[in-house]
Amino acid sequence: MKERYNEELVLDTARLAGCLILENGGETFRAEETVMRICAAGGYAESEVIAIPTGIFVTLVDGDISYKTRVKRIQKRWVDLIRIDKTNTVSRALASGEINFEDALSQLRELSINNYGRFDLLTRCLYSALATGLFTLVSGGGLFDGAVAFICGASVQLLSASFSRINIFPFTISLIGSMLIAAITVTAVTLTGLGNIDKIIVGAIIPLLPGLAMTNAIRDTIMGDLISGSARFTEALLSAVGIAGGVGIVFGVYVGFGGIL
């Protein structure tokens, strides 16, 4: 029998680790696995955890004597791979006994507060713009197409940054973002008479595409996490519908005003 650590300490650590993984784009089974690993390291192998994309429940079972539960609602979800990696490292170190629970908890707290040099808005705009511009070139666009996609990428990042402050539903970001992209593209191509609308848009919508949600949805479903799978599938579908709808609305208006696609 392993030495048992303080229940509260183990619970807090496990909950925080699971929460970090779910918030930053990790899969549900990865969150559950990490929580189980941490609980087992604390000497509570008979614990239970349920993780869904919108929350996590952890219960520690201490023999037949007591049950203790923590619930945490996941409010925001985004992609932050560095945090998943660091949480993973902490949980592995904990399981192999390299660090104790006090250190692990303080490291995880640090992780949830510290931004590890989270890029400022300008840097994010630059990366997003470069990515969209280059993807347009990859899909066969010319230099002009790349330049327009560059502008689209930066504007979408600005838009989603300004919306993230008021905590808006991601579907709206997809919808408005793709409307913005289509509007910029159509205006630029019509005014200058250069470029291909399709090449620009294909590159520019890349940051909005629900690639992560889609893959996680199927992964979760195959691993048997049906609730998470359906939730993420809905997320991916809504996002795709938002993008397609946004582009469609602008195109509809453009065609209505006599534009030719």
Next chain:
Amino acid sequence: MTVTELLNLLRIFGLCAAATLCYALLMRIPLRALILSAFLGSAGYIIFIISSNYLTSILAAYFIGTLFVSVIGEIMARIMKMPSTIFVIPSIIPLVPGYGLYLTMLLLVQNDFNGFIKTGAQTLFIAGIMAAAIALTNFVARRLIPPGKVEKKQF
């Protein structure tokens, strides 16, 4: 394959690697995985292009491209002791069917409902088959080499 085709593939490889690099930075990938996943994404896309030239089914080409990315991603994850998500998520981005989504919408606006249904269904199938390739690799990899030693209990 002619020299021009080869040069064109090389150009796409370079552009695609740079594009994936920027996208991975946007997702805040850990720096030690950055270069690897950029090249992985680019290599997956090149494999997709080559196999789509030789195969009659575009779905099979997507499957092969994604399978390559996820298999190498799982291997890298085991070697570098990082979650495989970190390699796979940025690297499949060049393969995500953005053009299909765009075309679906374009056809709808142009009142071409047959084309809309056809392209829409194909886009959905592509997304499904990519996810299936990732899930398959992930499932097999976890059976062969479980990541970390997890004390599993019987549920």
